[in-house]
Amino acid sequence: MENLSEFELWKQGAEAKVYLGDFFGQPVIVKERFPKKYRHPALDQNLTQDRFKSEARMLVRCKAAGIKTPTVYYADYISCRLCLEYFPGSATAKDFINEKLLMNDERSRDLLNKLMALIGSNVARLHDNDIIHGDLTTSNLILREPHDDLDLYFIDFGLGYVSKSPEDKSVDLYVLERAFLSTHPGTEELFALLLRTYLDKSTRDGKEIAAKFYEVRLRGRKRVMIG
Template identity: 35%
Template sequence: MDGPSPPQPPLPAPFTHTHPAPTLLTQGAEALLYCTYFLTPSHPCALKYRPSKPYRNPILDKRLTRHRILSEARTLVKCRREGVSVPGVLALDAEGDGVSGGWMMMEWVEGKTVREVLVAGAKRRKEGRDDEDGWEEGVTALMGKIGRAVGRMHEVGVVHGDLTTSNIMLGPLAAPQQNGVTTNGEHMEQVGEGLGGEIVLIDFGLAGQSLQDEDKAVDLYVLERAFGSTHPEAEEGFQEVLKVYEESYKGAKVVLKRLEDVRMRGRKRSLLG
């Protein structure tokens, strides 16, 4: 998030009344992610706001926004019902008021992204401050948990569509939810930079429901590339992801077979788009 940030569209009603105002956490091409709270200030939540795009035809814009919000919510609700670890949907407004776009509120997820955890870990090792024995083992265990989470998601017929280390969260170790949340969006420094905690998959904006091995293999391929490019030291650990993935559900072996094909040719089979 460096450089001059483009002006952010103001939040639509009802969030114009919200006090304190939601804090912007991150911004993508389609949506803005805020930290705010649900019905009471003691119930933190994430607010994903999809502003309308002024350059789009208004009717098309409305339909796209509506479709994307509902599709993401649908996938999250399905995952949550089936026991895949994802943030639950608390409320949404896919209609907007015609001018301001739509939004969705999700459960707040404690912890850090796997990317943050691995980058911080690599930095500490570089600085030679790595006196923690068990970092390697910790990473391996983490990889296993990722493999299991992704396997579970694929088992219920959901593909993520953008499975990177930034879209996998690692919760704090003993995870009583609700506690210690900073509603102002500050990143809390955790005591003891642990690798424990529960894996939560986030950002289902590009997700869909698919039973095709190809789509699942592409998920794994994208994740593998994400590890390869940002965490070269953890690249070999990716084998552990695949190992646990393979054991996690019945169709996994076929998907791994398919992954070999995808590696050979890249993720776009159809050569479209």
């Protein structure tokens, strides 16, 4: 996949450009990691390629564990381009949650409760398989159309890695909590449901992860207080 001239630049972040296009008749995105000019070229190449390989492996590992992620169609190690399945009409969990919070009717509240349980059980499965997402936010969770069916996918494993450490898993949870409550203020009860489901579904080290999570949360609050 050397030529992206027929692809449309969709988004650009700090680490990569994301293009929309077609790959053998399938709608896809191409995530291209680009060089960082502030780093030494050899170091930059090694870091970029390592993160590229790690993300591709995380996606494949998730599939093997039964966790829904976009299918990897093509991976170019030299150009650091990852060609992934694209879901037209999908919505981020962030937008879905905000929409349902605004509607605030019985069906919306029921859907939010179901979504929290679904996220909690899927994060438990991630961690049971020693997958650390590294950037768990509701922007990195998407729902395929129709959104109310809650067909949930995890995306963007650019900071992901494999670890058996309960500490690493607890930090992953803490990142999710901080992102969730800052993005969706006043939703402590919803996150509490997510966390209860996670701990209920966790089949490995659940009690230790819970203990570590509360330790990490306490450390985080102390840092905020101290400044």
